[in-house]
Amino acid sequence: MSVTAAQGFRATGVVAGLKSTGDRDVALVVNDGPELAAAGVFTSNRVVAAPVVWSRQVLADGRAQAVVLNSGGANACTGPDGFADTHRTAEHVADALEASAGDVVVCSTGLIGLPLPMDRLLAGVDAAASGLVADGGHDAALAIMTTDTTPKTAVARRSGAGGTWTVGGMAKGAGMLAPGLATMLCVVTTDALADAETLDRALREATRTTFDRVDSDGCMSTNDSVVLLSSGASGQSVSEAELVEALTEVCAGLARQLVADAEGASHxxxxxxxxxxxxxxxxxxxxxxxxxxxxxxxxxxxxxxxxxxxxxxxxxxxxxxxxxxxxxxxxxxxxxxxxxxxxxxxxxxxxxxxxxxxxxxxxxxxxxxxxxxxxxxxxxxxxxxxxxxxx
Amino acid sequence: MSVTAAQGFRATGVVAGLKSTGDRDVALVVNDGPELAAAGVFTSNRVVAAPVVWSRQVLADGRAQAVVLNSGGANACTGPDGFADTHRTAEHVADALEASAGDVVVCSTGLIGLPLPMDRLLAGVDAAASGLVADGGHDAALAIMTTDTTPKTAVARRSGAGGTWTVGGMAKGAGMLAPGLATMLCVVTTDALADAETLDRALREATRTTFDRVDSDGCMSTNDSVVLLSSGASGQSVSEAELVEALTEVCAGLARQLVADAEGASHxxxxxxxxxxxxxxxxxxxxxxxxxxxxxxxxxxxxxxxxxxxxxxxxxxxxxxxxxxxxxxxxxxxxxxxxxxxxxxxxxxxxxxxxxxxxxxxxxxxxxxxxxxxxxxxxxxxxxxxxxxxx
The missing domain is CATH 3.10.20.340 (ArgJ beta chain, C-terminal domain)
Structure with a gap:
């Protein structure tokens, strides 16, 4: 179920033709609310891809409505043109969703130093926007894979006095895993009620002891991103400690899957x-x-x-x-x-x-x-x- | 010519049976003077082999008469018994040369965590002491090889107003090369006249820009040692700058040979x-x-x-x-x-x-x-x- 396990989210993954294999390569995750709180943590590499520069800005106000992700190209070290491509992608998603581009997080993964084929990517965005479904988490997880051999998903459900709430996530990452962060791309969603500041602190605490403790080959990516979206659709208010605990469970599950599927590993x-x-x-x-x-x-x-x-x-x-x-x-x-x-x-x-x-x-x-x-x-x-x- | 290129040195390499291959595995380098000035630089690893602990002490007074080296066992992580074995080896060399154990540097290389077969090693020391020759540098360079495919030697000769002086060296190292130092074992000799303090400064300067700038696999050894012996036998006094220049040439030559012969390298x-x-x-x-x-x-x-x-x-x-x-x-x-x-x-x-x-x-x-x-x-x-x- 991945990113659509929690209430209030739709997602999908489509074939845009960015991957030479013909597999799914564009994913879209949309938060239908009622809340649009969000947080993110990014690579500590000083050489960062255009989508990382963009998405840091998007999340600065603690709010996001959608995350668009592509495999088949990292859009890193692509200069001002690469940043313009990221911006166009966000605008295109915003138009399709009748949202603001400033609420659209963008993530890319693939080879560094090559421009994205924008015509195919934007057509893929259109297809994804019209194909969003409430059980699309699995397809989204497929679309962000590169040399991964399996999709990585994890879900944590909690029951309180007032009902249940859920945290679900997807990740991709096979090589170039090293602390800060260990993953290439990860999206986590929750229907718990929490403000952006709480989400930010909880996400940093959860990633510190999970993704930041995974080191596959000592190499740090230019694109690592972990994005957390909260819809509040469960109506359940949670404490920061409860949120950290559930987030850590999901992040730890995804981190272990990353190590297990690391390139060529036998142990x-x-x-x-x-x-x-x-x-x-x-x-x-x-x-x-x-x-x-x-x-x-x-x-x-x-x-x-x-x-x-x-x-x-x-x-x-x-x-x-x-x-x-x-x-x-x-x-x-x-x-x-x-x-x-x-x-x-x-x-x-x-x-x-x-x-x-x-x-x-x-x-x-x-x-x-x-x-x-x-x-x-x-x-x-x-x-x-x-x-x-x-x- | 290696360590016997400079005047005042004898050396040899013998088969003691430490290597399963039956190749030479014990080397001895002796300074016949008239001077016995010496210096050394060692691994910056905090886990150090017994011979490193011993040899740092030997060189603390800037004087050494001999260096005994073995392949086929690192004598690292071998506890108090391992240190006693190093001490016995130095005493044995001192007895054979009618010298003081406090002037005998010991170097070992090979697998970590195994005790040395002392009976074979000491018999090898006896054979080496009785086989010292003025052109034994090549055999000594062979005896310190482990997974090296070729011996590494280098020589620099300089002519001044009063005559010529020489710096010569040998090194071994194939894997576990990383800064601080990049080599497992290296002995450099010179017949130039220089006091111990000058030797120490010149050696640190020469290794800083050569061995410390080689990184094969990012792994740092427990046994890295570079030892410099000066016989003064040329009678030529040299400036510190001249000494640094010639030492750097020899160390750079050895360092490049280490990289060229690093385990499995194709570039x-x-x-x-x-x-x-x-x-x-x-x-x-x-x-x-x-x-x-x-x-x-x-x-x-x-x-x-x-x-x-x-x-x-x-x-x-x-x-x-x-x-x-x-x-x-x-x-x-x-x-x-x-x-x-x-x-x-x-x-x-x-x-x-x-x-x-x-x-x-x-x-x-x-x-x-x-x-x-x-x-x-x-x-x-x-x-x-x-x-x-x-x-």
């Missing part, structure tokens, strides 16, 4: 850092490991090579994460292969071939903060997918 | 950043590109994918490297594929298939500092070498 890896001095320190240590190509190739080879884990942990400056290297413990899939910075249980006891899931636990013995960052292994298929053709 | 890539505000800013931008797996797989695929270059450049915080993303220019092998942050010349004009050498030039238009960082592409062979067996 999903959870790196948990225990007893860090702070959450930031733990994240820094976990990310050092999740970004180590030597660690990630070892996991692909089903080798619990804890020496590569320790050598990655040791690259984090003491000013960022205080710990004593001689007290480090490391367990892989429950076997403590490293104890006090030295040899622990025999690595032969670790079975990595039997499952896609790998759990690495690193104990810093320095504080009481625990964090987990998710990644995947580095495989021949990753090299193939990213060298055999442009993406 | 050597020079990333030059022009018009950065500072040298540090330029290095940060260049490293962001040399660490991008998406960029490195594109080069493997002979694809001048400048969008992946820009998306990597954009990850550098403005506080580290001020620049305007809308003024960025990028050239690949001389073709300006990106102009002012947007589309430039057609990428079809770039030929990457015809040569191993790739030159990427990024103009930040922000200042007047220019730096180059060297790396290589990310290939199937890299994944194979680092997943098919433990290293």
């Amino acid at each position: 999903e890896i959870a790196v948990t850092v225990r007893n860090a001095t702070t959450e930031d320190a733990g994240v820094a240590v976990a990310r050092a490991v999740t970004r180590s190509n030597l660690f990630k190739t070892a996991i692909f080879g089903n080798d619990p090579n804890w020496g590569r884990i320790l050598s990655a942990v040791g690259t984090v400056p003491e000013s960022v994460a205080p710990f004593d290297p001689l007290t480090l413990d490391v367990a892989v899939n429950g076997v403590q292969v490293c104890r006090a910075g030295g040899v622990g249980e025999p690595r032969e006891g670790v079975d990595l071939a039997g499952s896609r899931d790998v759990v690495v636990e690193i104990d810093l013995h320095a504080g009481d903060a625990t964090v987990t960052v998710w990644t995947n292994d580095l495989t021949h298929d990753y090299v193939h997918e990213n060298s055999a053709y442009s993406s | 050597e890539i020079a990333v030059t950043v022009r018009n950065a505000t500072t040298e540090d800013a330029g290095v940060a931008v260049a490293r962001a590109v040399t660490r991008s797996n998406l960029f490195k797989t594109a080069i493997f695929g002979n694809d001048p994918n400048w969008g992946r270059i820009l998306s990597a450049v954009g990850t550098v915080p403005e506080s580290v490297a001020p620049f305007d993303p809308l003024t960025l220019d990028v050239a690949v092998n001389g073709v300006q594929v990106c102009r002012a942050g947007g589309v430039g010349e057609p990428r079809e004009g770039v030929d990457l298939a015809g040569s191993r050498d790739v030159v990427v030039e990024i103009d930040l238009h922000a200042g007047d500092a220019t730096v180059t960082v060297w790396t290589n592409d990310l290939t199937h062979d890299y994944v194979h070498e680092n997943s098919a067996y433990s290293s």
